[in-house]
Structure formats: C-alpha cells, structure tokens
Amino acid sequence: MKPAPYLWHDGRIKPWHEATVHVGAHALHYGSSVFEGERVYATPDGPRYFRLREHTERLFRSARIHDLAIRHTPQEIEQACSDVVLANALSGAYVRPLVYRAGFTFSLAPDPEVPVEVAILALPWGNLHGAGVHDGIDVCVSSWHRPAPNTLPTGAKAGGNYLSSQLIAQEAKRGGFGEGIALAPNGLLSEGAGENLFLVQRGRLYTPPVAAGILAGITRDSVLMLAADLGIPVSECDLPRELLYTCDEVFLTGTAAEITPVRSVDRKPVGSGKPGPVTRALQDAFFGLFDGRNADRHGWLTPLVASAAQAGQQRLEVA
Numbered sequence: 001m002k003p004a005p006y007l008w009h010d011g012r013i014k015p016w017h018e019a020t021v022h023v024g025a026h027a028l029h030y031g032s033s034v035f036e037g038e039r040v041y042a043t044p045d046g047p048r049y050f051r052l053r054e055h056t057e058r059l060f061r062s063a064r065i066h067d068l069a070i071r072h073t074p075q076e077i078e079q080a081c082s083d084v085v086l087a088n089a090l091s092g093a094y095v096r097p098l099v100y101r102a103g104f105t106f107s108l109a110p111d112p113e114v115p116v117e118v119a120i121l122a123l124p125w126g127n128l129h130g131a132g133v134h135d136g137i138d139v140c141v142s143s144w145h146r147p148a149p150n151t152l153p154t155g156a157k158a159g160g161n162y163l164s165s166q167l168i169a170q171e172a173k174r175g176g177f178g179e180g181i182a183l184a185p186n187g188l189l190s191e192g193a194g195e196n197l198f199l200v201q202r203g204r205l206y207t208p209p210v211a212a213g214i215l216a217g218i219t220r221d222s223v224l225m226l227a228a229d230l231g232i233p234v235s236e237c238d239l240p241r242e243l244l245y246t247c248d249e250v251f252l253t254g255t256a257a258e259i260t261p262v263r264s265v266d267r268k269p270v271g272s273g274k275p276g277p278v279t280r281a282l283q284d285a286f287f288g289l290f291d292g293r294n295a296d297r298h299g300w301l302t303p304l305v306a307s308a309a310q311a312g313q314q315r316l317e318v319a
Helices: 026-030 052-065 074-087 159-174 218-230 277-291 308-318
Strands: 006-009 012-015 033-035 038-043 046-050 093-101 116-123 137-145 179-183 189-192 196-201 204-207 234-236 249-254 258-265 301-303
Touching: 006 074, 012 074, 026 093, 033 052, 033 159, 038 277, 046 074, 046 277, 052 074, 052 093, 052 218, 074 093, 074 116, 074 308, 137 159, 137 249, 159 179, 189 196, 196 218, 204 218, 218 234, 218 249, 218 258, 218 277, 249 277, 258 277
Parallel strands: 137 179, 137 258, 204 234
Antiparallel strands: 006 012, 006 116, 033 093, 038 046, 038 093, 046 301, 093 116, 179 189, 196 204, 196 249, 249 258
C-alpha cells in the first residue's frame, strides 16, 4: 500500500508528508479517534462514491458517542471526501476519513478545549483479500472474543476498538488463515476482524444481530437490501459456532472486503469448498452496480464534484 500525493487535513488539501501529528496527541496515547472506510468505484459514468451519505452520518454518530467535536459540517466533510479523490486524480479509491483528538493531555476526561482534527486519506486499493474475493478465503474461529456489552460501544467505528481486531487478524495470520471469526461474549457468532459475517443454509441468509457485539456495516446493510431485491429470505439472529461447519455457504462483507466468499472454516470445507450460488448472486448484484450491469435502484452512487477552491487549483495545474 503506497501513500497518495495529497490528502485533506483539517480544512485543506496538502501534500501527504506535510500532514503530521505530535507524539503527545491524545489519540496516539488513548485511541481517541473514530474513522470511516469508504469506496469510490470507477463506473462507466465516471468515479462514483458508494453510499457516501451513510458513511458520513456514521462518522458523526461515532464522534458523538466518544465526545469528539467535529468542527466541520457533514456537507464540508463530504465535499472534502470528493476533493481529496480529485486532487489525486483517482478514478477509483479507498477513502479514510479520520477524526482524532490531536491536542496533548494525559487526562482520560479531556477538556473540550483539547483540539479535535480531521484528516481524509484517499488511495488506490483493491479488495482486502485480493483474489479471495473471487476464489474464497480460509478462515478460523479466533480465541479472542468481541467485547461484552457496556465495556465499550462496538456500534462506534472507533480506533481503539480495532485493537481487538488486530489480535483476531494476527492470530489468524500466524495460523495460515486469511481471516479470523470472533465470537460474542455469550459464545455465539459475532463477526470477522474487520468484516460482518453471513451464512447460507437451504437458500436462507443468516447474519448475527447488532447485539452480538458487531459494527453494523454499511456493506452489510447493502447486502440485506440486495437480498430483499433478489427475494432471498434473511434472518438476523443468534447463531451457534457449529453452523459454520454445517451450512452451505459463508461470506464476509465490508468496505475493504466488499463481498468475500469463505471456502473453509478451521480447515473444514464450507459446502463444496467453492463460492456458492447465493454468494455469487449477491456479488453480481453488488459489483453490477459499478460496472454498469445493474441500475442504481437505491440511489447509492454519488458523483464527485470539486469545490470551487479545488476546481480552481486543478485549472492552475492544467495551465
């Protein structure tokens, strides 16, 4: 993964190397940050953001939960998300807005005067699991569980939450797996290190509920809506671990993972060991939005429009 030439940092586009944070920043010591993962897809009609509004809304919800006061409006953040992609001349991109407590204090209850900053990174990045998005990946059930209710809010996409995800992913990698699946505190299925979990049994789609300590992903929500479009029945319910070994299909969803099939769990093949028909149908419905095969029935795609300042800068660069 290589850095892009430019990013957006606290109000303006600047060269990548100029966006710095002091080692005393509260976020570095205590994880006081929230973020989003977003995608811009190269479509036949030009680059399009996927569900930008929903990502922005969740960013502000996460910041509210953790008392991080964003000094920009949602509209300004969305405009900045477009500007940074255009500044880097990207037709497709993974975009990372980050809100973090940038000021110095060792207090665990920092004063409102401690500054909060926003940075937005955009860079070209394919699927998190590479060719696994086509062929499927091998996963394991992790020895690490997701946090119990009232320990920390898993519904916020906070930097500190991903210490748990790192433990899950690192354990899986050491074992030779592509990803780890975490259990909820009650021992039932939760989610992957950075993805939501779906199972298919006899044509019905199953996924753990929000109460299972998951982050309610926007790609997860998209899959639920696409399943409804395709007439695939869905159950959001508690799921025991052993269903991973007996169901017909398993797949993971997320902005980085998109829709990635799982071909084995704990070295036991899932179904035939190949992506199944329900997974493939949902992949076709999802990726067909971006290559022009499917109409954008839900209004999920947003064109990039440069701000006046960014448009002026682009004209100067062309001249």
